[in-house]
Amino acid sequence: MSSDGLAAADRTEQFSALLPRLYERDIDVLLQEELIFNRSVRLLLSRALGVEEMTVDSCQLSVTDATGETDIFAKFTASGKRGVLLIENKINAAFQPRQPERYRERAASFVPAADIVFCVLIAPERYQDSAGEAATYFDGIVTYEGIAAAIEKDGSTRASYRANMLRRALEQAQSTYVLVPVEAVTQLWHRIYGIARMDFPDLRMPVPTDKGGNSKWVIFKGNLPSSTTIDWKIPRGVIDFSFWQRAPKGQNQT
Numbered sequence: 563m564s565s566d567g568l569a570a571a572d573r574t575e576q577f578s579a580l581l582p583r584l585y586e587r588d589i590d591v592l593l594q595e596e597l598i599f600n601r602s603v604r605l606l607l608s609r610a611l612g613v614e615e616m617t618v619d620s621c622q623l624s625v626t627d628a629t630g631e632t633d634i635f636a637k638f639t640a641s642g643k644r645g646v647l648l649i650e651n652k653i654n655a656a657f658q659p660r661q662p663e664r665y666r667e668r669a670a671s672f673v674p675a676a677d678i679v680f681c682v683l684i685a686p687e688r689y690q691d692s693a694g695e696a697a698t699y700f701d702g703i704v705t706y707e708g709i710a711a712a713i714e715k716d717g718s719t720r721a722s723y724r725a726n727m728l729r730r731a732l733e734q735a736q737s738t739y740v741l742v743p744v745e746a747v748t749q750l751w752h753r754i755y756g757i758a759r760m761d762f763p764d765l766r767m768p769v770p771t772d773k774g775g776n777s778k779w780v781i782f783k784g785n786l787p788s789s790t791t792i793d794w795k796i797p798r799g800v801i802d803f804s805f806w807q808r809a810p811k812g813q814n815q816t
């Protein structure tokens with residue numbers, strides 16, 4: 563390797579070490595850009611789905627409808643056909659109740675307007691191995707490791723840095739989660755608990771413990787049947803009835 567190449571590698575390693583912890587939302591933004599501008603990434607996805615090389619016409623993040631949220635929503639063209647990609651990005655979080663099934667339901671709603679609709683799971687290799695039956699609801703699975711290698715094919719220092727961002731995210735995701743209490747969030751939960759206890763005792767909300775910055779989903783059990791909960795998803799401003807595994811029906815949103 564030339565002296566310039568060694569210097570570039572050193573810079574990549576130096577700046578990668580300074581990266582903060584990356585979460586799925588951060589990776590969504592990176593994937594969106596690579597999907598639009600990086601041909602190697604598009605070819606990787608095209609091969610996984612068994613189509614000719616696709617051209618991405620538009621790409622949005624965090625698109626929500628009545629069936630739930632799509633992490634990355636893209637419209638593409640391949641072999642003269644119009645298509646839709648519904649991409650779920652998973653780095654370490656478990657699937658939500660019926661999440662893979664709801665992706666299939668969402669895909670069905672696009673069939674009249676698109677020639678092809680694909681549900682895609684982007685996840686680490688180790689996640690793919692443990693996903694089990696849930697993975698069968700997706701038309702294709704693309705790994706973080708594969709995307710990092712595709713990005714790196716560009717050969718530039720910038721591409722190497724972005725590939726290392728993904729690899730570092732994988733390393734970070736394997737570390738044990740440590741709760742960092744946020745006083746304002748904990749106080750909010752106690753306010754919710756006080757209102758629920760006084761005005762809605764049938765919800766039977768337990769006394770909150772310390773909460774971190776990502777504690778944004780309040781679950782009420784009450785007198786509901788087994789495997790059924792009321793979920794208040796605060797950032798989205800919605801309340802769901804969730805029917806978890808082994809429950810008689812799927813999840814309905816109100």
